[in-house]
Amino acid sequence: MARRVHIKDHHAEARLFARRAGLAALAATLALGAVAARLVQLQVLDHERYSTLSRENRVRLVPLPPPRGLIFDRNGVPVAENRPAYRLELVPEEITDLEGTLARLARIVDLRPLDIERFRALAARKPPFEAIPLRLRLSEAEAARFAVHRHEFPGVDITVRPARRYPAGPLLAHVLGYVARIDADDLEALDPVQYRGTSHVGKLGIERAYEPALHGQVGMQQVEVNAQGRALRVLERTPPRPGRSLWLSIDLRLQRVAQDALGEANGAVVAIDPRTGEVLALVSAPAYDPNLFVDGIDPDTYRALAHDPDRPLFNRALRGRYPPGSTIKPFMALAGLEYELIGPHTTRYCPGWFMLPIGERRYRDWKRDGHGVTDLRKAIAESCDVYFYDLAVRLGIDRIHGFLARFGFGAGTGLDVAEEAAGLLPSRAWKRRARGQPWFPGETVITGIGQGYLLVTPMELAAATATLATRGRRQRPHLVRAMAEPGAPPHPLAFAPVEPVRLARPDRWEAVVHAMEAVVHGRHGTARGIADAPYRIAGKTGTAQVFGLAEDQEYDPQTLAERLRDHALFIAFAPADAPRIAVAVIVENGGSGGAVAAPVARKVMDAWLLRDRAAQEEAGRGGGA
Amino acid sequence: MNGGRAGLLGPDETLARRRPGLLARAHLDLPLLAGLTAVAGLGLVVLYSAAGERMEVVARQLVRLGIGFGVMVAAAQVPPAALRRWAPWLYGLGVVLLAAVMTVGETGKGAQRWLDLGLVRFQPSELMKLALPLVVAWHLADAHLPPDARRVLAAAAAIAVPVTLIALQPDLGTALVVGAAGFFALFLAGLRWRWLAGLGLAAAAGAPALWHFMHDYQRARVLTFLDPERDPLGAGYHIIQSKIAIGSGGLFGKGWLHGTQAHLEFLPERATDFIFAVLGEEFGLTGTVTLLALYLFLVLRGLHIAARAQDTFARLTAGAVSLTFLVYAFVNTGMVTGLLPVVGLPLPLVSYGGTSLVTMMAGFGILMSVHTHRKLLSPS
Structure with a gap:
């Protein structure tokens, strides 16, 4: 084969090609044979193990976000706490007339176009059996009004979740900062495992600087799901570890x-x-x-704050x-x-x-x-x-x-x-x-x-x-x-x-x-x-x-x-x-x-x-x- | 070995020569046609299950397959001599379009691959999958084989240009397929072993440089391949879940539409790149090995057609097209079973959608053309 040919020898070239094609055929057989061997390993030899894994796969991991650490002033007065917030949620699958339901809901609770927009965007991404929030924080009056009319709204319900609240309001705004919904920029910086299920993150002030301490550790819940993925029962639960509480030096x-x-x-x-x-x-x-x-601040309010000549957002x-x-x-x-x-x-x-x-x-x-x-x-x-x-x-x-x-x-x-x-x-x-x-x-x-x-x-x-x-x-x-582990007394912080x-x-x-x-x-x-x-x-x-x-x-x-x-x-x-x-x-x-x-x-x-x-x-x- | 294959495929050869039937007159090859139909049929059955029993998905795929078969029939009518004349032009057009994609292309999923032609979006890399083996075959058609150094270097350059352009998009999967298509033509032409060894060494030396140019998600794929448990909830999730699906299928599978993995949505991309796992779960080893056997049959039939072709151009083209098809089948099934890293290549003729379907069918059309445009006076 290494012999030099000066005249194009069609028969020799055909033989050369046949040899190469034969090798290729052998390689093809070996390659697909390797996959077949792998399949025998997976489907016959390890079948038992994968069968078990598949059954266990009916179990879903649901993250349990940790309650955020509380913040107190130096005398123990709470200045950042987690209060129950009434969330209005809809399960699209259980609602026959979505538009009609939204229109009738608007008569009972305050619905801004932004709320409906956000709801539709979420609904398009999530499976239809999952509850999707329409309003994150109903007032007591709205919650009460809805409770009265609840029977008229199948597939609509109120859930209670903890939400951050600053009882001192503007008085500590420039000290505490605030938490807000996690946005795309935050996602880059946050640990995806720890923040699985967490919706808010500290954006400014103490809330931001002490975010790692305040956040806590995510918990996990193993839930058995049926063939449609609907949760049937909780099998195992690792509770979240709440965030650490802080004591300000501020009086x-x-x-x-x-x-x-x-x-x-x-x-x-x-x-x-x-x-x-x-x-x-x-x-x-x-x-x-x-x-x-x-x-989420509504755009008009934000604009008013941002353009106020006295610059209230500026930390003087x-x-x-x-x-x-x-x-x-x-x-x-x-x-x-x-x-x-x-x-x-x-x-x-x-x-x-x-x-x-x-x-x-x-x-x-x-x-x-x-x-x-x-x-x-x-x-x-x-x-x-x-x-x-x-x-x-x-x-x-x-x-x-x-x-x-x-x-x-x-x-x-x-x-x-x-x-x-x-x-x-x-x-x-x-x-x-x-x-x-x-x-x-x-x-x-x-x-x-x-x-x-x-x-x-x-x-x-x-x-x-x-x-x-x-x-x-x-x-x-x-x-x-001072800072305190959940359930432990506060220990003073040392600064260099x-x-x-x-x-x-x-x-x-x-x-x-x-x-x-x-x-x-x-x-x-x-x-x-x-x-x-x-x-x-x-x-x-x-x-x-x-x-x-x-x-x-x-x-x-x-x-x-x-x-x-x-x-x-x-x-x-x-x-x-x-x-x-x-x-x-x-x-x-x-x-x-x-x-x-x-x-x-x-x-x-x-x-x-x-x-x-x-x-x-x-x-x-x-x-x- | 040669004799064995001739024996296997012999009867229909003699049949076709004796009586040029309807199929032969339409320039179609019965074994290829039968194999392709079987794979596509099995694919539709699996797709119905993988797509959540939605008939409209199957219908859309059926339309795509129809177009694919149409393209195949059309390609089969083009005599190899015409393809040979077009080869350099197709290649030149492909390179120009690839360069155009780099500058004005539309970005999808963070990579520039598409060229918007107003009505249709077109992937120049698809054209290159056929144009590259054609141009290498054209380049070597009149050469003394095995090719000398000058020819090999020219062919290597012809391969390197489009592969680099595609890798820069970046679309490593397609770059791999295109590069392989060109390489196969060179290999079948009798590329000397020491040259082959040299190419292997060059590739090994180039790997660290490639790593440097990779995107983070591409590096993650390689790392996840090496250790899938590294990130069980992220990148490794695909491989682990597909192994569970396949492994739990056992010998005969859980039955059609009864794959819990697929239906519980644990399996990602189950209608596209990971559809082989659905087949494995629902039809077991029986189903997966049947599909692999069909693929092997198509590849071997293609190589047989190549070996019987009458000139170098036809031989190299047919052989390269057949082996490219093998790359799809091997890389996809190897990936889904965890033998190879996650490279985004579809399971040929089975995965839903896939712009590569039309290209693949055009390739089979070329194979049929090569086989049915032979001059009958040739001794076999």
């Missing part, structure tokens, strides 16, 4: 106090226990009702980035002390304006005529701008950046929910990267009073205030303080410690804290309006410009639209010598920090520190009524 009463203190204003309040990092209250106003999202406390204004001054003062550019008693004369050695521009103080001779205590208590313009220039942006970074500015606090944003702590490198420009000396000047590029989130500001309160010890802020801020001499902390006490308790303090508290408060007011004024322009609140008015800020901790609470307050377009934001913080601190006294008063009033 619902304090949360309400903070919310009420803000009133109608937009803004944020964050209160932290500086000793532990527990977030006691976290308010972002306005908020929304998370219950709306659980079973965690994602709002504001200029810190004068609330940055205590931190600048610490930097000045640490680099020994200032002492507690060194002074600087404030003429009401500041100028760089080079350049024409005058940087004005908020007090037109100036503060005169100013030491550290006066500079903070009366919020002298010139003192800090001068200090900032002497520190330089590099040292400012390095020192403020140690307090966590510009990096987020590592809070235990995912959506926290970081503020902006500018540096030369940042400006080169983001703006393609070098850093200008004038930008350092205004950074000294918390203007310019510097931006902080209320959460960052509160955490940094807590660090002032503890004189440098830093705890990672967290919203959840954060690098503390260490100063060369601890008395530098006290110098700044004393100055902050003077803000509230001093004769000229900018927050002296809240000085009548039965405990010592260390605080700092701030006013953040929403837009810049030209050098010679006067700020006239009357002529400015409300949205362009300054933001009012206030940070504080109390009691000043042994702090149990640190607060950051931002009132958007509130104007003056001392007049608007400080009273909000005072109410929160009162509620926390004078809890027992308030409770007694409450009890007294309640008894009298």
Whole structure:
């Protein structure tokens, strides 16, 4: 066969082909013979085993979704629970006139086109004997009305299923987030076995961050089915393992106090226990009702929320980035002390304006005529701008950046929910990267009073205030303080410690804290309006410009639209010598920090520190009524 | 061996030569026709059960089979010489259309396979299943056999182009069938064994590269083939359920319409790719081996026709078409019984639908044409 042929030899080629065709025939026989041998193995040798398996195949596995873990506030008040929801279900097979039934149902319960659309889409996919939900959550009244007319609707029934409910409504919306129906994007990320049968998943806030803990483990039920696949009886049951319950560090009463203190204003309040990092209250106003999202928000309501100019869906406390204004001054003062550019008693004369050695521009103080001779205590208590313009220039942006970074500015606090944003702590490198420009000396000047590029989130500001309160010890802020396995007592959660801020001499902390006490308790303090508290408060007011004024322009609140008015800020901790609470307050377009934001913080601190006294008063009033 | 087969099929040969009957004048081959009818008939019976006793499904399949038989009869009228003239044009058209699918094709199930021609959607890869063996046969028709290196390399290139285009769609099952069809023509032409070994090594070396280009679902199929228990509720489910269906059928099966696996909807794709499992469950080993025997009969008859053909082109074409049919039968039954990975190939003439049915019947038409257009003066 390897012989070379020069003339086409038809007979030789026919023989060659016949040999190859013979081989192919043999291969065909062997291949199909192999399948036949396999069939003998399956159908004769292993028949017994497969017969058994086939019989067992009449058994179907039905997933049992685990009940979601509950969430309580720090005092055990339930803030996320599973309440029975009345589900209206139809079994298409048992309904002769589907259109008529839908039309008559619409007279008894509220049926939106969306409900019917969803029902039809599901009905097209599922076998006709399976119950298909038409409405997921009937009101009590609707359920009662249907119960009366039930005999008129064969194949229609109400089932009761647990559904997520947030009793506190908007009050905790920006803390808890919400669960909503699993969508296509979620499916990519979720374990298909564990989520077999689960309809909802945490989308935001605690519900999202603690999803693995809250979800629990799916159970399975073996159901015997008949030839049509209809369930006959339950053979075996592995119950689901419910999700773990969470205890928030949030105190619902304090949360309400903070919310009420803000009133109608937009803004944020964050209160932290500086000793532990527990977030006691976290308010972002306005908020929304998370219950709306659980079973799918209707498009009109959603549009209204999304386009509301007050932006209720926006989490100001965690994602709002504001200029810190004068609330940055205590931190600048610490930097000045640490680099020994200032002492507690060194002074600087404030003429009401500041100028760089080079350049024409005058940087004005908020007090037109100036503060005169100013030491550290006066500079903070009366919020002298010139003192800090001068200090900032002497520190330089590099040292400012390095020192403020140690307090966590510009990096987020590592809070235990995912959506926290970081503020902006500018540096030369940042400006080169983001703006393609070098850093200008004038930008350092205004950074000294918390203007310019510097931006902080209320959460960052509160955490940094807590660090002032503890004189440098830093705890990672967290919203959840304890977790419990189903049926077990709660155990506290441990959070990784954060690098503390260490100063060369601890008395530098006290110098700044004393100055902050003077803000509230001093004769000229900018927050002296809240000085009548039965405990010592260390605080700092701030006013953040929403837009810049030209050098010679006067700020006239009357002529400015409300949205362009300054933001009012206030940070504080109390009691000043042994702090149990640190607060950051931002009132958007509130104007003056001392007049608007400080009273909000005072109410929160009162509620926390004078809890027992308030409770007694409450009890007294309640008894009298 | 040759003698044995001649003995088996001899009587009808002599019959046809002596008396050119109605069938011969219509260019049809009685053994093939009988075998195809038997398989299609058995297929309809199984389909009725697999489709949940819905007559309309069987009726639709009957229409498809009617079209298929019509195409077969039409193809049988085309003399091999005409096919030989058309071969390069058909191949060129196929490659152009495949390239068109890559750019403007419609995506179905995440893969581009269809070309929308307005009224009908057309799969160029189907055309290629016939055009590729035809063009390889055309290319080797006048060559000295066994082919020399230049011819083999040219043929290999002709095979590689459409196979690559189809694999990129990606449609691995069809790429496999098309590649096999071209390879069979080359093999039957007497491809030297050392070349064959070289091709095998090249394929083995190319496997990791192929793995790299595979979609996740394709990798999952290979992994599931290696270990079906890996994912009993997901990808391995098909194989496990079909093995249970077949195994529980035993020697004689549970009886027509009495397959619990199929009727309880445990068996996925039971009317299409996994219909062999329904046959196994309801008719047992008797049914499955009968079908395998029918397939083997059709393949052997096709090879016999090829061996008796009078020129190289007809021989190679007929042989390649027969062996391609074997690939369908073997890959599908091998997959359903868990011998081979899950590759989406239908059970020939039995699976519901299947665009490949028409192509397959056209192939049988070519076989009949080759057999009935012989010049009678040829000595046998």
